[in-house]
Amino acid sequence: xxxxxxxxxxxxxxxxxxxxxxxxxxxxxxxxxxxxxxxxxxxxxxxxxxxxxxxxxxxxxxxxxxxxxxxxxxxxxxxxxxxxxxxxxxxxxxxxxxxxxxxxxxxxxxxxxxxxxxxxxxxxxxxxxxxxxxxxxxxxxxxxxxxxxxxxxxxxxxxxxxxxxxxxxxxxxxxxxxxxxxxxxxxxxxxxxxxxxxxxxxxxxxxxxxxxxxxxxxxxxxxxxxxxxxxxxxxxxxxxxxxxxxxxxxxxxxxxxxxxxxxxxxxxxxxxxxxxxxxxxxxxxxxxxxxxxxxxxxxxxxxxxxxxxxxxxxxxxxxxxxx
Amino acid sequence: xxxxxxxxxxxxxxxxxxxxxxxxxxxxxxxxxxxxxxxxxxxxxxxxxxxxxxxxxxxxxxxxxxxxxxxxxxxxxxxxxxxxxxxxxxxxxxxxxxxxxxxxxxxxxxxxxxxxxxxxxxxxxxxxxxxxxxxxxxxxxxxxxxxxxxxxxxxxxxxxxxxxxxxxxxxxxxxxxxxxxxxxxxxxxxxxxxxxxxxxxxxxxxxxxxxxxxxxxxxxxxxxxxxxxxxxxxxxxxxxxxxxxxxxxxxxxxxxxxxxxxxxxxxxxxxxxxxxxxxxxxxxxxxxxxxxxxxxxxxxxxxxxxxxxxxxxxxxxxxxxxx
Numbered sequence: 165x166x167x168x169x170x171x172x173x174x175x176x177x178x179x180x181x182x183x184x185x186x187x188x189x190x191x192x193x194x195x196x197x198x199x200x201x202x203x204x205x206x207x208x209x210x211x212x213x214x215x216x217x218x219x220x221x222x223x224x225x226x227x228x229x230x231x232x233x234x235x236x237x238x239x240x241x242x243x244x245x246x247x248x249x250x251x252x253x254x255x256x257x258x259x260x261x262x263x264x265x266x267x268x269x270x271x272x273x274x275x276x277x278x279x280x281x282x283x284x285x286x287x288x289x290x291x292x293x294x295x296x297x298x299x300x301x302x303x304x305x306x307x308x309x310x311x312x313x314x315x316x317x318x319x320x321x322x323x324x325x326x327x328x329x330x331x332x333x334x335x336x337x338x339x340x341x342x343x344x345x346x347x348x349x350x351x352x353x354x355x356x357x358x359x360x361x362x363x364x365x366x367x368x369x370x371x372x373x374x375x376x377x378x379x380x381x382x383x384x385x386x387x388x389x390x391x392x393x394x395x396x397x398x399x400x401x402x403x404x405x406x407x408x409x410x411x412x413x414x415x416x417x418x419x420x421x422x423x424x425x426x427x428x429x430x431x432x433x434x435x436x437x438x439x440x441x442x443x444x445x446x447x448x449x450x451x452x453x454x455x456x457x458x459x460x461x462x463x464x465x466x467x468x469x470x471x472x473x474x475x476x477x478x479x480x481x482x483x484x485x486x487x
Numbered sequence: 488x489x490x491x492x493x494x495x496x497x498x499x500x501x502x503x504x505x506x507x508x509x510x511x512x513x514x515x516x517x518x519x520x521x522x523x524x525x526x527x528x529x530x531x532x533x534x535x536x537x538x539x540x541x542x543x544x545x546x547x548x549x550x551x552x553x554x555x556x557x558x559x560x561x562x563x564x565x566x567x568x569x570x571x572x573x574x575x576x577x578x579x580x581x582x583x584x585x586x587x588x589x590x591x592x593x594x595x596x597x598x599x600x601x602x603x604x605x606x607x608x609x610x611x612x613x614x615x616x617x618x619x620x621x622x623x624x625x626x627x628x629x630x631x632x633x634x635x636x637x638x639x640x641x642x643x644x645x646x647x648x649x650x651x652x653x654x655x656x657x658x659x660x661x662x663x664x665x666x667x668x669x670x671x672x673x674x675x676x677x678x679x680x681x682x683x684x685x686x687x688x689x690x691x692x693x694x695x696x697x698x699x700x701x702x703x704x705x706x707x708x709x710x711x712x713x714x715x716x717x718x719x720x721x722x723x724x725x726x727x728x729x730x731x732x733x734x735x736x737x738x739x740x741x742x743x744x745x746x747x748x749x750x751x752x753x754x755x756x757x758x759x760x761x762x763x764x765x766x767x768x769x770x771x772x773x774x775x776x777x778x779x780x781x782x783x784x785x786x787x788x789x790x791x792x793x794x795x796x797x798x799x800x801x802x803x804x805x806x807x808x809x810x
Contacts, residue, residue: 187527187627191632192632192633192711193562193564193632194529194531194564196527196528196565197527197528198528199522199527199528204522205519205520205521206519207517207520207571207573207619207621208516208518208606209574209607209617209619210575210608211575211612211615213577213612214612215612216610216611242515242517244517248530250531250532252532252533252617282530283531285534285617287535287539287540288539289536289537290612290615292613292617294532294534294615294617296530296619298530303521309514
């Protein structure tokens with residue numbers, strides 16, 4: 165029975181090399197990869213902590229997929245093609261069944277987006293999955309959060325609020341039909357918008373992952389770009405499942421939708437001249453895309469209701485350490 | 488008072504860019520860097536967990552320095568020039584004084600070796616510091632663990648066993664003079680052998696970081712290379728402080744020296760033709776270097792005492808999850 169760090173790595177995480185730019189993979193002090201000429205390297209790191217980023221009873225498969233997906237979502241927001249991943253896995257104990265499932269789904273999810281696990285580290289401690297994702301972009305073709313300009317249109321992918329509702333339902337032990345299961349799946353099995361992002365990056369230079377909620381993350385774009393935005397609440401895309409949930413609950417909760425977080429969707433900001441191409445990118449990649457507002461010269465992020473009135477939000481997004 | 492993840496990053500971790508290959512640093516969904524033509528990228532990830540990799544009462548400065556050093560030691564073992572670091576920091580609570588010290592020493596230690604923090608992530612949870620270090624090597628000039636050949640000489644840098652003795656003294660609350668403080672410093676403030684490694688890589692193609700102890704890590708070289716080794720115990724370099732400790736304790740404990748771990752030293756294996764140049768690399772970088780044995784065709788790692796007898800070790804190195 166495998167027991168040590170080395171045996172775990174050999175048994176579950178060492179795989180035949182898939183990408184021909186991987187010179188040396190899992191099993192040495194470091195991995196070696198070749199960045200193609202003309203490409204720049206995009207690097208993103210995100211840790212998942214049990215009980216903070218996912219409920220304690222989340223399956224090994226869902227933890228694995230989410231730990232890959234949240235990092236690939238960051239690469240997508242930069243317009244980068246996923247290439248390589250490293251994993252620092254901290255585990256309270258060796259559970260072979262858990263490890264086998266986790267490793268398989270981690271490697272499979274990465275492969276689904278063309279990325280490969282090239283190295284990592286396994287330690288004892290409370291469950292913590294820290295992933296570093298590396299991707300490739302054409303030199304100086306990255307999408308950044310400081311490139312919004314007054315007059316630009318604001319788009320979001322997918323639907324917002326599903327993951328936050330899913331979390332609430334899980335916490336209430338209320339996953340009891342297809343609709344609630346779908347909402348919980350949006351929390352536990354996010355799908356990074358990689359295909360869309362690679363097409364969008366050809367015509368847009370400003371995007372952000374909105375996993376802390378649109379309010380907080382669009383706020384970062386505005387802060388970095390030195391401008392404001394008007395967002396129309398009736399343009400915010402909601403899933404039928406979220407709408408049904410809110411109808412049953414007595415009304416739409418905009419705080420959940422705009423600040424609940426954990427939607428691994430993208431917000432893309434683009435000049436009017438590029439909107440048609442952006443819409444085409446969404447169609448080509450089979451991605452729902454909604455135009456939700458415009459960048460304004462006047463500072464501040466305003467959410468406008470159907471009557472054009474500004475609506476205040478109780479909070480601005482998920483933030484660690486805010487109480 | 489800063490409280491959120493964003494404020495912590497802005498206040499403590501965002502720095503003016505130092506390296507001109509950093510296109511975009513801390514503050515977006517990912518960092519962007521440019522790998523120079525002709526170079527390959529070396530990537531290494533190591534996590535430090537409180538109570539496992541360092542005693543719970545270790546200072547913020549020592550944790551910061553160690554989290555950088557252990558990763559740069561891996562890059563050194565590959566012969567890579569340190570370039571960029573990402574940090575996934577999980578903290579139980581916001582302690583401004585701790586964070587200020589940690590961030591400053593993390594950034595300063597990286598800068599000491601020419602490396603720069605380019606991104607990361609801060610989460611709530613038990614203290615866990617996961618670092619990914621990226622370095623640069625000339626294409627196909629990396630030092631690997633699968634390149635040892637029968638007849639090669641085996642060298643180690645520095646002195647062995649100090650950190651394991653330091654840990655034992657700390658656990659016994661016996662840091663009470665210069666000698667014990669120096670030994671504890673070897674545990675808490677390791678110095679990666681970067682300068683030496685960059686020179687050694689010009690003449691050697693096989694090296695490993697021996698932070699799990701020479702027995703385990705040289706064992707990995709032998710396994711990967713398909714050969715054996717004879718190591719002479721009377722050639723193993725010991726510090727005067729370690730010798731004094733063993734003299735007071737009634738004799739040398741080879742298990743502590745060869746399997747205690749946490750010595751961030753390198754083991755370099757090289758053909759006889761390159762030994763003079765390797766010795767010169769040590770001299771030029773001011774690094775103690777000791778020739779401790781030879782690679783043999785016969786499998787197995789044998790530790791020989793002064794009489795030429797093989798000495799058995801009780802355990803083969805620090806391994807997570809071994810009990």
